[in-house]
Amino acid sequence: MSVDVTADLRVKLDRIKTDILELAELGRDPADKGIYRMAFTDADMQGKQWLKDRIEDAGFEPLQDGALNVSAVLESGNDRPRILVGSHIDTVPCAGALDGTLGVVVGLECLRCLKENGIVPQRDVELIAFSDEEGRFGGMFGSQSVAGQMNPGAVATMKDLNGILLSDELKRHGYDAREALDAARDPESIAGYLELHIEQGPVLDHVQKPVGIVDEITGLFTWAVRLRGEANHAGTTPMELRNDAFMGLAEFANELPRILEENGSDRSRATIGKAQIMPGAANTVPGLVEFSLDVRDTSDETLDELAAALRKALSAIARRRNLMFDFEQMSYLQPVKCSELIVNQLTQQAKHLGLAYQTMPSGAAHDAQIMGRIVPVGMVFVPSKNGQSHSPAEWTAWSDIEAGANLLLHAIMSMTR
Structure with a gap:
């Protein structure tokens, strides 16, 4: 009778703690305690080097592609399609310690556990830390490069909000941005992608469950909207004769709950x-308002219906208030359904580990959303304390991190048998 030696395998939480706390010091501002490790800044490049060093310490060869995605591979000895596991280590300005970083650190720990216990998977397992998930240069550069969604025009023109070109920033570090085009992978070479991430919302914390299993990742569109009226004197213009652009915005904002x-x-x-x-003067009726609109749902059809309803509402408000309106779509991301097979694997492993779990959508975009356009994907969430993220207050209990890490480890083992 054979004994399954993997059934009781667990991650080593102390190593995860050490890695998270070490990486959190790279880019930390001593004044506000936030982390400033935006993509391809000096701090981000230090983070990439830190990760390469940790990979090497674990007995793996650190790899880096043309998009500066950092990888490590636990080899199987065969050429079956591999499992990718990872996330990102770049941050938004004034970030917390876990967004993205958790998935990379835990992914590395899973590779270490398998290697140390002499477990040879039946397909390669690759850790990958994608570049610029937070969109400093307007997209998800690393995962989009791997998914084959980059082209020479985009690589040459991508810039951040300060007008710095991606190509110039990479050149500053001695890299050629055009090499990102060589980072594209053959989808047939990848069996699936797994990502562990903090929820960045309050649901798991509220229901007091240690893990969430993501079934869908939201799609979204963002509009830049303008309502044009007529600026006029606040004292001499009667209320019924005003073409007040701000009142149009106020009415539209009040309509959003009904439209949803x-x-x-x-x-x-x-x-x-x-x-x-x-014009922004206290004594002037507003003649123009410009505002952003971010709309999300896990269904393409619902997003289309919402877009139509929002345009109809804006048109009606503009007509009633004698305003003009126009909008520009700034971005659109399609929703992605997680692989039913991977969701089932995660559910089975959660039950095996005795973990209470919540099946839920992701309301935020992730590298899994990009990868999901070409390969099957799955995501595991762990709770965010008070739903906080993108701030120094972002945190997750170590016990929940351990639970999520063990679920990821066992999912990897299950998917590589």
Whole structure:
């Protein structure tokens, strides 16, 4: 009778702790305690080198492709399609310690565990830390490069909000951005992609479950909207004779709950996150407002219905208030369904480990969303304390990190048998 030696295999939490806390010091600002490791900054390049050193310490060869994605491979000795596991280590400005980093650190720990216990998988397992997931240069450069979504024009023109070209930033570090085109992988060479991530929302913390199993990753579109009225004197212009652009925005904002209820789903979200009133004087009726609109759902059809309803509402408000409106679509990401097979594997392993879990959508975009266009993907969430993320307050209990890491480890073992 054979005994399954992998059944009781667990990660070593102390190593995960050490790696997370070490990496968190790279790019940390002593004043606000936030981490500033934006893509391809000096701090980010230090983070990449730190990861290469940890990979080497674990007995693997550190690899880097043309998009500066950092990898390590636990080899199987055969050429079957491999399993990728990872996330990213770049951050937003004033970030916390876990967003992206957790998936990379835990992915490395899974490779270490398998290697140390003499487990030879039946297909290669590759850790990958994607570059620029946080979109400093307008996209998800690393995973888009691997997915074959880059082209020479995009690579040459991508720039950040300060006007710095991606090509110039990479050249500063001695790299040629055009080599990112060589990072594209053959989808047939990849059996699936797994990503562990903090939830970045309050659901798991609220229901007090240590892990979430993601079934869908939200799609989204963002608009830059303008409402044009007529600037006029605040004292001499009667209320009924005003073409007040801001009142148009206020009415539209008040309409959002109705539009979501009538045209959306329980997974729909709409946010006006930025607005500018012009001319911006206390004694002047606003003649122009410009604002952002971020709309999300896990269904393409629902997103289309919401877009139509939002345009109709803007048109009606503009007509009633004698305003002009126009908008520009700034971005669009299609929703992605996680692989049913991988979701089932994750569910089975959660039950095997005795973990309470929640099946849930991801309301944020991730590298898994890009990879999901070409290969089967799966995601594991762990709770975010009070739902906080993208701030120094971002945190997850070590016990929940351990639970998520063990679930990832056993999912990898299951998918590589």
